[in-house]
Amino acid sequence: MPDAKTVCPYCGTGCSMRLITKGNQIVEVEADRESPVNEGNLCLKGYFGFHHVASPARLTTPMMRREDGRFAPAGWDAALDVVARKLADIKRESGPDAIVIFSTARSTNEENYVTQKFARAVLGTNNVDHCARLCHAPTTSGLEMTLGAGAMTNTIGELSRHSDVIFICGSNTAECHPIVASHVIKAKARGAKLIVADPRKNEMVKHADLWLGVPIGHDIPLLNAMMHVIIKEGLHKADFIREHTDGFDDLARAVANYPPERVSQMTGIPAEDLVKAGRWYANAGAASTLYAMGVTQFTCGTGNVVSIANLAVITGQIGRPGAGVCPLRGQNNIQGAGDLGAVPNEFPGCYKVTDDAARARFEKAWNSPLSSKIGLRLTEVPAAILDGKVRAVICDGENPMLTDPSTRHFARAVEKLDLLMVTDIFLSETARRAHVVLPACGWGGRKGTFINTERRVQRVRAAVRARGETKAAWWIFRSLSERLGFDGMRYRSPEDVWNEVRTVVPEQWGGVSYARLDKEPGVCHPCPTEDHPGTPILHVGGRFATPSGRAQLKPVLFDPVEVPESERKAFASPIVGHIAERPDADYPFIFTTGRVAAHYHTGNMTRRSPVLEQIAPEALFELNPEDARDLGLRDGEYIRVTTRRGSVVSKAWVTGRVSPKLVFGTFHYWETPANELTNSENLDPYCFIPEFKISAARVVKITPAEAQASVEAQRRYFRQDVEAAAIIAENAYLQSHGDAA
Amino acid sequence: MNRFVIADWEKCIGCNTCMAGCVDVHERAGLAAYPRLHVTRLENATMPLQCRNCDDAPCEKVCPVRAITFEDRSVQLNESVCIGCKLCALVCPFGAITPHGTKPRGEESLAYGHVLRVGPPMPQGEESPLYGTYPLMLPEPDLRPDAVHPLLQWLIGERTVAVKCDLCHWRPQGPECVRVCPTDALRLVDEDNVTELIEKRRVQTFHDHPAGG
Numbered sequence: 011m012p013d014a015k016t017v018c019p020y021c022g023t024g025c026s027m028r029l030i031t032k033g034n035q036i037v038e039v040e041a042d043r044e045s046p047v048n049e050g051n052l053c054l055k056g057y058f059g060f061h062h063v064a065s066p067a068r069l070t071t072p073m074m075r076r077e078d079g080r081f082a083p084a085g086w087d088a089a090l091d092v093v094a095r096k097l098a099d100i101k102r103e104s105g106p107d108a109i110v111i112f113s114t115a116r117s118t119n120e121e122n123y124v125t126q127k128f129a130r131a132v133l134g135t136n137n138v139d140h141c142a143r144l145c146h147a148p149t150t151s152g153l154e155m156t157l158g159a160g161a162m163t164n165t166i167g168e169l170s171r172h173s174d175v176i177f178i179c180g181s182n183t184a185e186c187h188p189i190v191a192s193h194v195i196k197a198k199a200r201g202a203k204l205i206v207a208d209p210r211k212n213e214m215v216k217h218a219d220l221w222l223g224v225p226i227g228h229d230i231p232l233l234n235a236m237m238h239v240i241i242k243e244g245l246h247k248a249d250f251i252r253e254h255t256d257g258f259d260d261l262a263r264a265v266a267n268y269p270p271e272r273v274s275q276m277t278g279i280p281a282e283d284l285v286k287a288g289r290w291y292a293n294a295g296a297a298s299t300l301y302a303m304g305v306t307q308f309t310c311g312t313g314n315v316v317s318i319a320n321l322a323v324i325t326g327q328i329g330r331p332g333a334g335v336c337p338l339r340g341q342n343n344i345q346g347a348g349d350l351g352a353v354p355n356e357f358p359g360c361y362k363v364t365d366d367a368a369r370a371r372f373e374k375a376w377n378s379p380l381s382s383k384i385g386l387r388l389t390e391v392p393a394a395i396l397d398g399k400v401r402a403v404i405c406d407g408e409n410p411m412l413t414d415p416s417t418r419h420f421a422r423a424v425e426k427l428d429l430l431m432v433t434d435i436f437l438s439e440t441a442r443r444a445h446v447v448l449p450a451c452g453w454g455g456r457k458g459t460f461i462n463t464e465r466r467v468q469r470v471r472a473a474v475r476a477r478g479e480t481k482a483a484w485w486i487f488r489s490l491s492e493r494l495g496f497d498g499m500r501y502r503s504p505e506d507v508w509n510e511v512r513t514v515v516p517e518q519w520g521g522v523s524y525a526r527l528d529k530e531p532g533v534c535h536p537c538p539t540e541d542h543p544g545t546p547i548l549h550v551g552g553r554f555a556t557p558s559g560r561a562q563l564k565p566v567l568f569d570p571v572e573v574p575e576s577e578r579k580a581f582a583s584p585i586v587g588h589i590a591e592r593p594d595a596d597y598p599f600i601f602t603t604g605r606v607a608a609h610y611h612t613g614n615m616t617r618r619s620p621v622l623e624q625i626a627p628e629a630l631f632e633l634n635p636e637d638a639r640d641l642g643l644r645d646g647e648y649i650r651v652t653t654r655r656g657s658v659v660s661k662a663w664v665t666g667r668v669s670p671k672l673v674f675g676t677f678h679y680w681e682t683p684a685n686e687l688t689n690s691e692n693l694d695p696y697c698f699i700p701e702f703k704i705s706a707a708r709v710v711k712i713t714p715a716e717a718q719a720s721v722e723a724q725r726r727y728f729r730q731d732v733e734a735a736a737i738i739a740e741n742a743y744l745q746s747h748g749d750a751a
Numbered sequence: 752m753n754r755f756v757i758a759d760w761e762k763c764i765g766c767n768t769c770m771a772g773c774v775d776v777h778e779r780a781g782l783a784a785y786p787r788l789h790v791t792r793l794e795n796a797t798m799p800l801q802c803r804n805c806d807d808a809p810c811e812k813v814c815p816v817r818a819i820t821f822e823d824r825s826v827q828l829n830e831s832v833c834i835g836c837k838l839c840a841l842v843c844p845f846g847a848i849t850p851h852g853t854k855p856r857g858e859e860s861l862a863y864g865h866v867l868r869v870g871p872p873m874p875q876g877e878e879s880p881l882y883g884t885y886p887l888m889l890p891e892p893d894l895r896p897d898a899v900h901p902l903l904q905w906l907i908g909e910r911t912v913a914v915k916c917d918l919c920h921w922r923p924q925g926p927e928c929v930r931v932c933p934t935d936a937l938r939l940v941d942e943d944n945v946t947e948l949i950e951k952r953r954v955q956t957f958h959d960h961p962a963g964g
Contacts, residue, residue: 051933052768052931052933054766054767054768054771057775188764188933189933191764191933192764195764195936198761213764216765217761608767622771624774625767626767666794
């Protein structure tokens with residue numbers, strides 16, 4: 011096939027790239043110089059993360075689990091017949107809400123649209139969710155509550171061109187979004203100031219003009235202190251606040267209680283640094299805030315996001331080039347998956363399922379009655395399975411066995427299911443436990459569109475022919491819908507699906523045709539008509555996307571233990587934050603998680619690249635030199651980290667990047683599955699995200715032999731049969747198709 | 752004058768793209784698949800460190816088998832002549848030479864096998880049971896540099912050779928690390944840009960200290 015221009019399959023930056031092929035294999039990746047996002051650059055995942063496409067371990071044929079627990083190849087017809095029959099039975103016996111679909115931010119807009127339509131129109135349930143629940147759910151809840159739209163307000167390129175102050179709060183930009191970081195570096199070369207608030211001295215801290223070493227989870231007092239300074243010194247934009255916002259008085263009363271001196275005592279950040287940060291931000295010609303998981307993955311994630319929005323609104327740092335609120339989304343199409351309705355409370359275009367008018371509109375479009383009951387969130391599913399409320403899970407391309415908090419809890423739940431159908435490109439840790447495994451047509455062979463973090467819709471093109479019998483999710487759900495007697499999914503291509511999206515939600519995507527995307531470097535939605543230029547900047551001129559058109563400022567209160575009743579009672583409906591699991595005598599450390607640049611999530615794709623695997627071959631948990639001294643530990647020796655949920659083993663990196671009593675680890679490696687340690691019980695009350703970022707932990711030094719024993723135990727648990735089953739599938743395919751694979 | 756690649760720590764974000772690019776380009780050329788520059792992280796700054804290609808290079812002086820020579824304004828190391836004595840690594844003032852045993856990553860030789868197997872690293876450095884197989888993209892025959900003796904290709908991974916930056920000397924587009932760095936933190940220094948810089952500084956000095964003080 012000819013070389014193809016497409017979009018990187020990893021983080022939400024959405025870098026445009028050209029795949030160079032030879033025969034039916036990708037051999038090289040070139041950066042797209044025309045792209046306004048990456049301007050001719052890529053990071054190492056973009057350049058070298060393609061080897062998984064040609065991996066012989068790819069699933070190429072549908073498989074069903076036999077009585078003896080092993081997988082046997084099955085044709086598409088047989089596999090889909092079984093799934094359709096079971097779904098119909100379960101729906102008849104237990105109702106549609108006994109079925110849950112996990113969609114995925116990895117697949118295209120078209121696939122997400124069809125997936126959620128299948129749940130809603132074919133099955134009749136709103137039980138559809140995806141991994142945004144575990145990353146930017148607070149962005150949706152927090153920004154919708156305040157600004158009216160849960161998305162990045164500006165474009166990435168504005169950082170390098172227009173921002174005078176960039177405030178990075180809880181984003182490890184250099185490792186997680188290297189190309190966004192490259193725009194920050196360009197901005198600095200232009201003279202912009204950089205403020206970084208992070209508990210770790212990560213790579214961006216080294217470039218910061220001001221580092222606020224905020225203790226983990228203490229973002230609300232930090233932001234409140236900045237607002238305290240701004241209001242006290244009269245740096246807020248009174249006219250803008252009067253004309254375009256509601257709720258300023260309550261907010262001002264709330265932050266009055268967070269003077270820099272008090273917050274300095276609470277956080278250890280010098281008071282003068284808090285003052286400086288507030289002044290720099292407010293006085294900037296254009297200031298942008300970048301944030302990510304360091305703000306969202308808390309029980310007060312929504313409160314953190316609301317605080318960031320409060321700060322931007324009262325200083326008027328919004329709705330102008332280079333001035334805005336920039337949630338950096340972690341997955342290639344996580345913005346698209348949410349916007350296309352793969353969430354339990356919203357239809358495509360972010361219309362509430364509880365809104366009668368919205369429901370009537372989609373009932374008419376899809377010609378099917380729809381449920382008004384908000385579906386189960388992903389984080390509520392394991393408990394619902396254990397309670398017997400959920401009997402079937404359809405998991406499209408996610409790997410919750412490694413990504414969900416407290417994975418052993420999830421594994422126990424999965425065993426109780428009557429049907430677990432997994433669609434994936436590899437036999438993932440989750441797929442291994444499925445009854446039916448379907449081979450997905452992954453990146454490289456898939457077509458459609460992705461929406462990046464800045465709401466830019468971009469074309470995804472195929473560079474190689476689909477492997478074996480792999481199929482796209484839209485085809486799978488179309489085939490299931492036919493078997494279940496539904497007539498409204500007769501799509502022949504992703505473009506058919508997209509054109510339906512354009513007619514169903516024209517105010518968002520009506521003007522974004524495939525033909526237009528072939529000519530332009532993506533279009534930022536909303537874009538209602540073909541002659542509309544798209545909307546790179548939201549909330550221009552203080553016209554917010556809320557029902558009233560005014561930003562809604564909200565008081566956000568915080569205390570690590572509990573906000574006193576007296577402070578709480580002074581406000582009508584304050585957002586209140588605390589830390590769910592604090593260190594104690596038994597678990598004196600705080601364990602927190604994150605990524606490294608070379609790998610992506612559970613490594614099913616990046617760990618199949620020899621180059622990336624060589625650069626980051628194993629987990630390195632960061633530990634402060636003081637703690638290492640106490641443990642008698644040298645750099646490169648092994649530690650065991652234990653929390654109330656579980657225990658994992660890792661090599662230690664003794665480094666001043668982390669403060670004493672803080673341990674940082676990645677969740678990329680099955681050998682060191684960090685999510686066995688994380689906390690699934692304490693959820694944000696607004697958006698149900700778990701507190702991934704804080705777990706009270708114990709740390710002990712162990713011997714290399716003990717470390718090896720642990721890796722072997724993890725191998726038995728996670729990897730046994732994986733290779734064997736993939737080989738069965740491969741052989742079955744070769745037998746039925748000759749060696750044409 | 753010598754030529755060398757140098758990094759600007761004010762631009763480096765420590766993403767390791769340079770190291771990955773370095774491994775890839777050398778592996779494709781049939782050379783040791785190991786990075787020739789190392790992103791080095793101190794508490795307050797990060798940047799990749801690599802060979803300065805010294806004009807009067809100590810490594811060249813101590814090499815007992817003349818595997819290291821000064822060629823085309825750079826210090827080149829012939830991996831097939833190297834005997835793995837590590838003297839060069841000991842005398843290098845920049846820590847830019849790494850002894851590296853190219854362990855075969857699979858059952859078959861890296862250079863001649865058609866399958867590359869990658870397994871997870873194991874504590875204590877044992878061979879790990881394999882969990883994935885990948886077709887190996889062999890470099891085009893005309894891209895394999897003559898410098899690589901077939902003996903090395905057979906033995907690659909069974910002994911240690913010294914590995915250092917070779918400025919990707921066979922590539923017309925120059926060092927791969929410079930090309931792939933997303934923040935333009937790396938650049939190639941040669942006589943032209945040093946001369947330009949020196950002249951600019953002379954003018955600056957004249958402005959700042961007209962009396963020569």
